[in-house]
Amino acid sequence: MMKLTFILGLICAVCSEGFGQHAAYFDSLVHQKTELPIAFDLRETGMLSPVRVQPSGGCWISASNASIESFWRKSGKEGIRLSDKNPLLYSGFDESRKSNGNHFMVTAVYSRRDGPLPYNPEMDTLPQKNPVLPAVLTDARYLPDSAELIKSVIRDFGGVYSMMYHSKNKGLDTITDIYYAPKKKINHVVCLVGWNDTLETQWGRGVWIAQNSLGTRYADGGFIYIPYQDELILTENACWPGWTDYNPNTQLYYYDTLGSQRSYGFDNPLSYGMVKYTA
Template identity: 30%
Template sequence: MKRLFIITITLILAISNFAQDIEAPVNPEFVRWQQKQLNGEAACGDIPYYVAPYFQNEQNSTKDIQFDPVYDLRSEGYVTSVKDQAACGVCWTFATMGSIESFLLKSGEGVYDFSEQNMRTCHGFILGDNLTCSGGSPKKAFAYLSRIDGPIDETVLPYDADENATCTEYRASDFCFNQFKIFPSDMAVVKQAVLDYGAIYTNMYYDGVYYNSSDYTYYYDGAEDTDNAVLLCGWDDNKVTAGGTGAWIVRNSWDDDWGDNGYFYISYNDTKYLTSVAAFPGYKEVIPVDTIYMYNELGWISNTGYSAETGYGLVKFVTGGENEINGLGTYVNTEGATISFEVYDDKVDNTLSNLLTTLGPFTVDYPGYYSYEIPSPILLDDGEDFYVKVEYNTPGYNYPIPFEKFSDGYADPQIETGVCWISSTGASWFAYGNDVEGKERDLTIRAYAHDVNVSNIIENNGDDFKLYPQPAENLVILEFNNEQNRTIEIYDIRGRLVLTTESSSNMLELSLNELNSGCYFVKVLCKSNVNTKRLIIN
């Protein structure tokens, strides 16, 4: 009997190890959109998610909160100016930029005006019949925002509404966004999100028949698929519409001569409003030494799993310089999911070895993308490989592992080979990649790093300076060739500005008493010139 028991256990483990993963069902709304796209029908504006986010209605922390009957971000000073998308179906870019501009205002970063033109031309997804006036979604927008391609300033690339406009690649000028949340349509959750994050991305079905131009209200009670992305900026419980009392305060992107100076009011009872609700409430300032290791340039398309709530992903990266790995991130598709990270130095067959760090577990509140700092960054040499393992646990949802893949008429990513694996147990790994038939997929795991060899970014522009002693202790001296106005900035290894000062002298002593031991970067800005050097503090 004991031998039979052992054989049975062994057989169960073998079946588990060689089970085939099952992809999540495609969202029916996306299927309808895709068919329109392939048929050449009008399919601009708002694109449904390829896989519907999973909500289990367990995030009830807002249920008992009493909200003010009226809340208007215009009165709070947390919205930027109304814009005009003109005859170009990229409402999704305006809803996105309006949301992150509002969030930055609310976060104390000041007023920004970002380029919708760069997002609509450089997102990287397949263009529809409307070319760079094709539609999008929050997931499509975040793919662009999260890979340091943008946002860039509107003055660098102004909007022109030309569907033949092509991509001019830039690097994000100030911020890289590293958090993305998709909310359920629950009224209390949505109101709390507006209070927490400012204006948020939403969508609707729009037909002028349902718009009342006399009081700027809108109410639709049908079942057509959504086609317009707009910016949710507050609410008014007392606003009367054709759908009853109570309305959302919404900003369109049809200029300020439409509606109530660009705004209108959508009934709480509208059947298609809030089908998609999202925000981008996480960012970091970027400097030239920042890099992200990832393969999923187009973000997150679908999910897979082994008919269980737990699954594992594993990705191999190779450093492109002497790096400190300082953060990790991944997408998730489930409310209340838990994720854990492990980083290893080596992998031989199914065996991972030389554990470098662990991170988590973390429980996320909503589907989206989440990133986390590594408390003690990992220093790796140029050309060194490392492996990031993620455990996903998604309560009530049997497709825990997110990935990127081809989707006809929507996404055509470059899929890598030999760098991605999945597992049902975290012990036996099965390959994904361009060389695995039927599994041409990239995982959505990312690692954040800084290049500590700043010689790769130093511009020797004639305003060189000496920096000594090295290593420094209590003070450091900067010696210049001449006297002129300069700004001196010191950044820590994570890219955070820790000290700044002005000087017009040819010699400057800086106290380092407030800085901890470690590696820093001293940046000197003089007119249009920038020079950067590494500083070691003992």
């Protein structure tokens, strides 16, 4: 098994941004109250891409791409494997972030059209100028800590990026593949792909089914089962439900070459801010 480096310094927020053609449909369906099954598993639908082996420190990009690929497969856009290594190496962020990241950074990199890139072992470690993209992502949704909402998204659209605590040395029951390591600090990301409300664990009833990024030799073919009682799972969640076909003749206009990666708010409907430019 490869040596792992986990993400640190995550930002907590709940917001939604975007303007893509699929987002309105996503928003309209995801808020409808529908009866959910007691168990659901995307592995049984054929809508998941193969389990990944993340680049060192790259769980944030691997989990994001797993979620994006499952959304695409669910909508009929199949057979595309995205690069994990290239956006990790050329995110544009500070060097210290080359092995640490989050969903805000994924949105920043992809919204400026530096990805998502198709996997190409000959090009993955090289910078790419004006790359041809399999699709242009137009939307991000940062989802709240709502089990019902997360389940609806998984069932109707695809896997959900979700943060957790993970230790390579403890937490995994190698017989049941249940993972539970109580901790107060998030350091890892997985892609939630299902649930089982009836599965009993020593902590209670019910588990999330998560696609990890540590290869197929880890746990249940690369999947783990996280008890609902885990204190950190669902605290930070994301998906990217909007995209459009890539058109090389379109022009993206912007002045922030890095991209938005955090937001601020106040408990007041009237707020002020200033952006200062140097002439």
